[in-house]
Amino acid sequence: MIAAAFRHRRASSLDDALEALADPDAKALAGGQSLLPVLKLRVVRPSLIVDIGRLDLGGVRREGDEVRIGALTTWEELIRAPDLQQAPLAAITECAVEVGDLQVRNRGTLGGSLAHADPASDVPAVVLALGARLVVHSASGERTVDASEFFQGPFTTVLGQGELITEVVFSVAPGAGSAYVKVEHPASGFALAGAAALVRPDGEESVAVTGIGAHAFLLPADREPQEGLSDAEIYGDRFAPEEYRRHLAGVVVERALERARARVEDRR
């Protein structure tokens, strides 16, 4: 399969990229693991590809009680990042090892996956449960978006024309534990149901699910997770009917909570 013709422009700096992305027919290319397949299927046909792959937007750094992850950080880099080897952020690496396969993880990026917003991708559940903030740049400036406001529908986010995710910021909740658990589609590896959980030492819990609806979503904080799932709008398809997905979601939510709680206790 060959993509429709496009021009390719390698961005020399963030400003250069943002200027090029102001073109309404431009698409940003990071690792390409989501964009290349849809270009080849001609589902998207941009006339300009702005290649941001060489920009200095990668890496994981700890800043006080926050960990800031550059949008171009690949899954394999996340798996090996020393600052992520801690119970409050365990869901991030647990999710990263579940993404695609080695080749995909070598090129696929955190920011690219978030912007693509596949309703069955793993990491949306993690940024939701962990309460991450997304730093977004455009030619007209910078803004920060809470993960809880970011996902709007299948492959749809609040990103506007010309906006680019540059960084994802996680607060490290002291003493907390987190986890990500999924049941995957055996052929595609995408989540039939995935759940991320964050449990704080005071018992406060935050749970998000992916793969079961129009986009990943947080379960209501004021209800039992299973109750929250019982009236959620859940998708069914020929691989997994609605009731089966709802059941799977309940299972992965319980497993994620169990694992996250164990990580809280581990620190005592």
Place this chain on the structure above:
Amino acid sequence: MTAATGGFELVVNGEARSLDVEARTLLVHALRDELRLTGTHVGCDTSQCGACTVLVDGRAVKSCTMLAVQAEGTEVTTIEGLARDGELHPLQRAFVEHHGLQCGFCTPGMILTAHDLLSREPDPDEAAIRRALRGNFCRCTGYQTIVDSVRAAAA
């Protein structure tokens, strides 16, 4: 609109090469059709089967899911680049000795993915090998002899 890249340089199997292809040209097609390195196979063309796996700066990637122009300035290694002075690479030898292939279509991808694994983890156990080869499909062997081959190459 010009969709040409204007040409660019990269290193393939240790040799400086230049490519003048359209921006939409996939790395696998540039390798096969422009550089005539046909050891890199097109299997599924949808980023699943891993037959097109090559190394880009030492890391395994699916060359059907990368534009050739994204490889500008990188070092690409294909299956043709593994042997040294007529001697097969230890992974290639192990695949021969342990029947790691039958029809051979998936073999270049298997070997290059295993190459990435062994470069980071020189002594992987069977589970680690199977995890690493998850994105490489073989429709002949049932995988056991492939895992055996990678283990043998690591030893």
